[in-house]
Amino acid sequence: MAAGGEGGPAGPLWSPSGSSLVVEADNAGYLPTLPDGAFTLIYVDPPFNTGRSQRRQQTSMVRSADGEGDRVGFKGRSYRTIRGMLASYDDAFEDYWSFLEPRLAEAWRLLAEDGTLYLHLDYREVHYAKVLLDALFGRECFLNEIIWAYDYGARARRRWPTKHDNILVYVKNPAKYHFDSAAVDREPYMAPGLVTPEKAARGKLPTDVWWHTIVSPTGREKTGYPTQKPEGLLRRIVAASSREGDWVLDFFAGSGTLGAVAAGLGRRFVCVDQNPQAIEIMRRRLGGHATVAAFEPALQQAGPV
Template sequence: MGRTKPAWTTDSENLVVHADNSEVLPRLPDGSFTLIYVDPPFNTGRKQARQSTTSVRALEGEGDRVGFKGVSYSTLRGALRSYDDAFDDYWGFLEPRLREAWRLLADDGTLYVHLDYREVHYAKVMLDAIFGRENFLNEIIWAYDFGGRAKTRWPSKHDTILVYVKDPQKYHFDSAEVDREPYMAPGLVTAEKAALGKLPTDVWWHTIVSPTGKEKTGYPTQKPLGVLRRIIAASSRPGDWVLDFFAGSGTTGAAALELGRRFVCVDANREAVKVMRARFGDAAVVVPGVKKPR
């Protein structure tokens, strides 16, 4: 049988695909995206029914891909399963999609994985195995201050964004394009520096999307444009392709449009696609997904 025709090429228009990403990602060509941002459902894997899978412990250096210190996928999977049986569900959901992300990144590409405190430690080990520990670039803490306040523990007011690169010698990062922040103690720097602002660190203080603001689309998990603008400005160039395969309300695509990047957004949720259709208008083509060949 011949090779399946790709669902998309880099000569295509901006694209919104209404489909499960597991059907779409294998149809995209290798190395096409300078930047991939994903904001997966934080607890989807733990809510799914357990799959009937067999975990084989491989010897050091064996397995279908070797991660840090020569440890294979199957060794890590087995170790984590013994630590927490629920992990196997999350691995089964997220791992094949992150492996596709590695394949789809260009050599100078960067992956941003947005998670919360409940799953980020699992994803970190998983990404170390897929990308290699040496390709871990940053752990970004997005801190915000809105919503309920717990009385019996420290209130949870941050998300974590894990950043991995395809090649630590080639990845694109341009700090000159990043928005600047006010100094917390402007009196300790010169007036010129205070007026310019400082480059962000790996802790980002940024409000959530205002429930009454113009940016609000009504989609429940919408992320703020300011966070995605910063990511896209730093890790891609004008004209580069950006991929988000848990696209939700389409904030990645909206930020890409503002900054002159091209994008592919994928989501299986009908309401998400409806929001993106309204948000992008004629700037993107909306298509149904392509089923995997039998």
């Protein structure tokens, strides 16, 4: 593994033998201090870019010559033309993806050979994210698109109401990734009389459509953070794609749901966010399970872990 930095006045850096961390930082500055291949699971729930203006433009699709693209992906194909076309879809797209792309490239670097990335978005950006992740990871590393369907959201009369999020799942190495179906919570069979009593008692493995309620405004999980995700959703992800003792990472951590679930399942975690409200919520929620500190790159000194 590549060397990271050591702790100090700038706050702690990751160590494979250290404690779990909650880090107040701009993830663009903090992620490069983490070593290659450190995490078995990375869950990313970035801003959904909901406020972008939509300005459609007529464009022609011209494929660039081999080797002229700014990124080479599956079978050596160039992705410059695709990015240019997507950037011209509206005037906010390029800004959003210039923000997110380098962070997803860091996620690829930080994943272990048996690691898995879960990217949580919605209908606004998920299709562009699929193209981008195909370029970063390779299309052969795409594992699933999970649909999280829930019981709240838009009320519409001129289109179908949107009641789901999309979670793209990519693996670092399609020949080595970890997936433990036996550790995942089971769902009841819709027709239990058609299977054996043993199967009916055990339940079935969930499909790629997950029905799960939101965090109840009056429930035990509620932290007050506006984009908080339910623990049941993250528990399924952590159980399936990591082992007890593994390191997991969320660098848009928000209320710290990944950390809470990881601690409950015996995983070690790093949760990163630059929002002071998020850090205060995670301090209360995860302080008993992790070191909480700020990271200031200007003060950080490089050194071996």
